[in-house]
Amino acid sequence: MDRFALPAAGFTVFCDFDGPIVDVSERYYRTYRLCLEGTCAKAVERGEPLSAQPLVKTDFWELKCDRVPDTEIARRSGLGAENIPHFIRCIQGTVNQPHLLGLDRLQHGVDRALMLLRASGVRVVIVTLRCRDQVTRILDECGLLCLLEGVYGTDDCTIAYRNTVEQKRRLFELALADSTTFVEYAIGDTEADILAARALGIPTIALTCGIRSHAYLKRYQPEYLQTDLASTTEFLLGQLAQTL
Structure with a gap:
């Protein structure tokens, strides 16, 4: 895990990398x-x-x-x-x-969404089955690393494709143990994100811009379905405004 300087208020959200952040x-x-x-x-x-x-x-x-x-x-x-x-x-x-x-591309509006969340005091923690070093390097090259609270990933480059619920749950547990604020939501694009977060009592926001369709994700009954991180940011800022 890598940690970075944080804004002072708000809550924390966990966010997957492949799908929500990059188009694979x-x-x-x-x-x-x-x-x-x-x-x-x-x-x-x-x-x-x-x-x-x-x-x-x-x-x-x-x-x-x-x-x-x-x-x-x-x-x-x-x-x-x-x-x-x-x-x-x-x-x-x-x-x-x-x-x-190198074929991966940032999803549309991700950079602006992360900047808005950080400016509003919402802590974003990347929790991914991808290799931590790979993800950290990509985020740094895109100028997004400084907008995040941390990056939790694996040391095995083969795990991400298998996308197991148990591996994702373990990463969520590590991130939860280190969190200094209330974890409001887990954002992801697969059933592994939904099931792993649910096992730990974390509400989920499922995104349809990734590797699962709206119809498929709906079967797993996430608390919310959103198109992408940009629309999710609008939702999160609305939630934050209600707490002020």
């Missing part, structure tokens, strides 16, 4: 294409040519946002059962490689 869709799609091509190349080497057909990005991302398994995405792309294990291993080993992380 291009990285995920590029990984899918690379691994599909690599799996086909391996099949050719074995003398088993494949006629796989890549999905266009919009179709691929719709499947990801509805949490369709990678095995089913592989099948819809033309891979047979014998080739799917190689494809899955490739996805898991490739998606967080440094040469692909």
Whole structure:
């Protein structure tokens, strides 16, 4: 965990990184294409040519946002059962490689949202399954690190893609133990964020700008659904005004 200078009032919110802060869709799609091509190349080497057909990005991302398994995405792309294990291993080993992380882009309005929250005394703590050092470096390069109270992450670059509730809950527990103010909400874009926060009694704000669709997130009954961090900031500032 890394801690930074804080404003003096308000409350704390925990916020995920992938999805709420950065758009990962291009990285995920590029990984899918690379691994599909690599799996086909391996099949050719074995003398088993494949006629796989890549999905266009919009179709691929719709499947990801509805949490369709990678095995089913592989099948819809033309891979047979014998080739799917190689494809899955490739996805898991490739998606967080440094040469692909540069494809991530800040979500629209994130910088302004974080500045408004900080100026209003709302402490934002990043709680992510991504590697802590990766996230800290990205935030620093974007000039956003100074707007945060802290960054909690992992030392394992493979955990984020698996997105487990238990790992997320443990990170929330660490962040809670260090928090010096009341934790008002957890902001995230997946079921892991919702379930992990709920287990600790933290209300959730689920964002639809990330890797899960509105319909999918609604099944998990978060306290609030918002489009992105910009709209969430308006909501949070309204909540803060009611306490003054």
